[in-house]
Amino acid sequence: MxxxxxxxxxxxxxxxxxxxxxxxxxxxxxxxxxxxxxxxxxxxxxxxxxxxxxxxxxxxxxxxxxxxxxxxxxxxxxxxxxxxxxxxxxxxxxxxxxxxxxxxxxxxxxxxxxxxxxxxxxxxxxxxxxxxxxxxxxxxxxxxxxxxxxxxxxxxxxxxxxxxxxxxxxxxxEVEHHDLVCAVVSHIPHLIAYTMVGVADDLRRVSDQEVIKFSAAGFRDFTRIAASDPTMWRDVFLTNKPATLEILGRFTEELFALQRAIRTGDGQLLFDYFTRTREIRRGILQAGQDTDAPDFGRAAVRK
Amino acid sequence: MxxxxxxxxxxxxxxxxxxxxxxxxxxxxxxxxxxxxxxxxxxxxxxxxxxxxxxxxxxxxxxxxxxxxxxxxxxxxxxxxxxxxxxxxxxxxxxxxxxxxxxxxxxxxxxxxxxxxxxxxxxxxxxxxxxxxxxxxxxxxxxxxxxxxxxxxxxxxxxxxxxxxxxxxxxxxEVEHHDLVCAVVSHIPHLIAYTMVGVADDLRRVSDQEVIKFSAAGFRDFTRIAASDPTMWRDVFLTNKPATLEILGRFTEELFALQRAIRTGDGQLLFDYFTRTREIRRGILQAGQDTDAPDFGRAAVRK
Ligand SMILES: NC(=O)c1ccc[n+]([C@@H]2O[C@H](COP(=O)([O-])OP(=O)(O)OC[C@H]3O[C@@H](n4cnc5c(N)ncnc54)[C@H](OP(=O)(O)O)[C@@H]3O)[C@@H](O)[C@H]2O)c1
Ligand SMILES: NC(=O)c1ccc[n+]([C@@H]2O[C@H](COP(=O)([O-])OP(=O)(O)OC[C@H]3O[C@@H](n4cnc5c(N)ncnc54)[C@H](OP(=O)(O)O)[C@@H]3O)[C@@H](O)[C@H]2O)c1
Missing domain, CATH: 3.40.50.720 (NAD(P)-binding Rossmann-like Domain)
Structure with a gap:
């Protein structure tokens, strides 16, 4: 076959x-x-x-x-x-x-x-x-x-x-659905990670050495994602324009809502938002698409 | 001692x-x-x-x-x-x-x-x-x-x-420098991850089941970060307001620049940006703060 x-x-x-x-x-x-x-x-x-x-x-x-x-x-x-x-x-x-x-x-x-x-x-x-x-x-x-x-x-x-x-x-x-799903679960996360690493690299008040030395969970994962091949990712964004721009628009909308909550001190909004996102993680673990090991990704550092 | x-x-x-x-x-x-x-x-x-x-x-x-x-x-x-x-x-x-x-x-x-x-x-x-x-x-x-x-x-x-x-x-x-460095390497990456997972969860055209099933590298890492304790993170954002808002402002500025490049089809800008961020990753690996294993985080899935 x-x-x-x-x-x-x-x-x-x-x-x-x-x-x-x-x-x-x-x-x-x-x-x-x-x-x-x-x-x-x-x-x-x-x-x-x-x-x-x-x-x-x-x-x-x-x-x-x-x-x-x-x-x-x-x-x-x-x-x-x-x-x-x-x-x-x-x-x-x-x-x-x-x-x-x-x-x-x-x-x-x-x-x-x-x-x-x-x-x-x-x-x-x-x-x-x-x-x-x-x-x-x-x-x-x-x-x-x-x-x-x-x-x-x-x-x-x-x-x-x-x-x-x-x-x-x-x-x-279906082709259109594929391009949208992938924008959500892969393309926009990559774009965001690239952006965050770029911001860190730009910031003169925090040196590259510090960014590297103190890179904590979160940022450390972003740097890995943002080390992906530039040609491949350039092409992805140039060719998946409609879905990318749609999801990006939604992303900045939500980010602005959270930013406003920070500015006005709306702890309840932040708490509720952060509580809701935990459920998705639980689903991914149940689906066997990731591991729950507490030392995730640190194995080689430890030895 | x-x-x-x-x-x-x-x-x-x-x-x-x-x-x-x-x-x-x-x-x-x-x-x-x-x-x-x-x-x-x-x-x-x-x-x-x-x-x-x-x-x-x-x-x-x-x-x-x-x-x-x-x-x-x-x-x-x-x-x-x-x-x-x-x-x-x-x-x-x-x-x-x-x-x-x-x-x-x-x-x-x-x-x-x-x-x-x-x-x-x-x-x-x-x-x-x-x-x-x-x-x-x-x-x-x-x-x-x-x-x-x-x-x-x-x-x-x-x-x-x-x-x-x-x-x-x-x-x-120094205290002020601490709060800025941590906003860059930890707090804003968490906020961004929370936001992205929230966007995925909101999007009616893509079901939660799909988001979970097809969660690729990038998004999968975001869901882990966005599973962190809501109380702890609410407090971080409420109390590290100045640094958080500063870095968030820079982040959206850069994200808009990349968004415009996608819209106008400026492949060179995207390529150069994505190339620059690789260096930071190299530094983190050299500093022993992460591992370069190709199957990063998938050990438990494999067995
Ligand atoms: N990497 C991922 O995470 C991933 C996941 C799913 C799907 N994909 C898709 O898989 C495809 C390949 O990705 P990859 O990760 O295998 O890339 P890769 O490791 O960078 O390899 C790309 C290959 O394409 C060749 N190539 C590049 N530009 C070319 C051009 N203009 N004309 C002819 N050949 C060219 C390269 O040849 P030379 O070495 O001779 O330059 C190389 O052999 C891409 O479409 C990507 O979107 C990637
Ligand atoms: N988790 C991280 O990644 C991390 C990294 C570096 C620093 N930190 C910092 O470390 C501190 C603790 O974090 P953690 O991860 O250990 O948190 P955790 O696992 O959620 O534990 C928090 C502890 O604080 C207690 N607590 C919560 N609210 C309280 C209140 N209003 N009054 C008195 N006690 C209260 C809880 O008591 P009950 O169990 O009885 O509710 C619990 O014992 C935080 O300031 C956090 O910013 C965390």
Whole structure:
């Protein structure tokens, strides 16, 4: 039920983790890989990433039954255009982009008749990037959202089975809803973390050394989030504009309400707000999407 | 060099961790404890927290050489007033509050002549609270900020040695600077996390179930931060008003600049901003204040 030949286009965190997860799952697919730069292709060869690293898109996709676009969202269209003439008739194209409407708009026009396009988005990642950042368990117990958008049931179900074999749970979603949900649970939190770290870095009255030395829970987590790849995140915000701006508008509205409560000394409003948000956390722990360990994230510091 | 008798007033996360850390350090101090509610005192007795749990403040502080105020910032003044008549002459009073100017203003007026007051703030915590949330290693390799503000060198140095024995590093700081640094590295990050989780909870177009199910890195961390104790954080924002409002003003300014860049499609600005914030993260890793493990926080999910 897996794909005999898989092509990974882009060899960063997401694609390399897919390869290691395929290996771990014992899939017997033949995997070709392509990356834009010689440096990344060399690293991939050194690491044994993919059975064959190709120097051109054409070579990589030739004969592939599944082609995975695993580059920043803003680069998907160009890549799709370059590969399109070389696709095997009847193959399936998918992507792993964090935004779906923009990717569909950029990719679909280039695809020839008879090629299935099943957009997908594994909701898993770290702040690291590049071909050496991947690991086999990245997708374990994480969600991979599938946006069928006109693909056949057969092609969709096959891609779902593939992602499940990599360790993920899958769920189908409408494209617009996907982009909104992701703005809430991922994109805007990243933007906020970037902003807060930027503020700390700007503030001349507090030195960088102090920010680093005394970084407490809260800020420390923000710095990790704000260490994520700048190209990827630039593209996310440029391409998920409507949802991003909607959620950002709501966020500043609520922040202003809390700011006013601080200014006027409205302790009851603050208390009630802070009480309500605890429930969401409880839900996430129950759903097994995080751990409740009191020393969360400090293991390596301790030793 | 330690204190023969220590009184812990308030028996939550911070005080209970202090007791377990004292025990681990093999200090031979006699520790009395007091908490407002019968329920907390009962739990403390059941856990063996403190050598003696007292039903009144007066009893708890009688004969104590060090008295630690470990209640929410807004409750410090009242507690100081209640204990003041019963303090042993020449003892040292300290606190662990997250805000320092407000605590000094609330506590100092009540203290009799000859009692030393050395405010302190251990920069360590979790999102859990209460007498059963503590653990001995909470302060290991964390900073405890000391704000001497008129205390004698002897009393200050003695408190520093005590905190070092609990595992912490200590650093002296001016009170106003303390409140600003903490607004940046802790208070505003918490406010922002609370706000973002509140926005997610409000949004009718995205259900709570979805927010919980698909919570990705970023948002997941925010929910942990936003699960912290509502009373403690209400008090922090009400009492650290000037620094909080200053940093909040800067934060919204920067957020608006990024929002405009998204709206106008200024990818270069976004890219440069996101690149700059990576450096801070590098500093924090080098300073040993966090771990770089790729599966950060997912250990318990995996098993
Ligand atoms: N990281 C996450 O947390 C995460 C989570 C879910 C989804 N995603 C999505 O997954 C995709 C890949 O992310 P990633 O984290 O794997 O990124 P990454 O580690 O930075 O790798 C990106 C890969 O894309 C290539 N690339 C970059 N710009 C390109 C261009 N203009 N043309 C052709 N190739 C280009 C890079 O090639 P070179 O190395 O040769 O430059 C690299 O191989 C993105 O669409 C992202 O939105 C990421
Ligand atoms: N948690 C952190 O991350 C952290 C980090 C650094 C500093 N701090 C500071 O440490 C202090 C204690 O925090 P914590 O985390 O240990 O809190 P906690 O776990 O919630 O415990 C607070 C304790 O204070 C008592 N208390 C609450 N309100 C009181 C009142 N009005 N009068 C008398 N006692 C009262 C509670 O008694 P009952 O149980 O009987 O209600 C409880 O024993 C706060 O000032 C906080 O700002 C906290």
């Amino acid at each position: 897996s794909y005999p030949r898989v092509a990974l286009l882009g060899l960063g965190l997401i694609a390399s983790s897919m390869f290691w997860a395929m290996k771990r799952a014992g899939m017997d697919s033949h995997v070709t890989g392509y990356a834009r730069s010689q440096a990344t292709r060399d690293t991939a060869r050194r690491l044994g990433l993919c059975h064959e690293v190709c120097d051109s898109v054409a070579e990589a996709v030739r004969d592939a039954d599944l082609v995975v676009l695993a580059v920043p969202v803003g680069a998907m269209g160009e890549l799709a255009e370059a590969m399109a003439p070389h696709l095997k008739p009847g193959c399936t194209v998918t992507d792993v982009g964090s935004v779906k409407q923009a990717v569909i708009d950029a990719v679909r026009p280039h695809l020839p008749e008879g090629v299935e396009f099943v957009p997908a988005h594994p909701m898993a990642g770290t702040e690291h990037s590049g071909p050496d950042a991947g690991f086999a368990s990245l997708y374990d117990n994480r969600w991979c959202l599938i946006v069928p958008e006109g693909a056949s049931e057969q092609a969709t179900a096959r891609l779902e089975a593939y992602w499940q074999a990599l360790g993920a749970n899958t769920e189908r979603m | 330690s204190y023969p008798r220590v009184a812990l007033l308030g028996l939550g996360l911070i005080a209970s961790s202090m007791f377990w850390a004292m025990k681990r350090a093999g200090m031979d101090s006699h520790v009395t404890g007091y908490a407002r509610s019968q329920a907390t005192r009962d739990t403390a007795r059941r856990l063996g927290l403190c050598h003696e749990v007292c039903d009144s403040v007066a009893e708890a502080v009688r004969d104590a050489d060090l008295v630690v105020l470990a209640v929410p910032v807004g409750a410090m003044g009242e507690l100081a007033e209640a204990m003041a008549p019963h303090l042993k002459p020449g003892c040292t009073v300290t606190d662990v509050g997250s805000v320092k100017q407000a605590v000094i203003d609330a506590v100092r007026p009540h203290l009799p002549e000859g009692v030393e007051f050395v405010p302190a703030h251990p920069m360590a915590g979790t999102e859990h609270s209460g007498p059963d949330a503590g653990f001995a290693s909470l302060y290991d390799n964390r900073w405890c900020l000391i704000v001497p503000e008129g205390a004698s060198e002897q009393a200050t140095a003695r408190l520093e040695a005590y905190w070092q024995a609990l595992g912490a590093n200590t650093e002296r700081m």
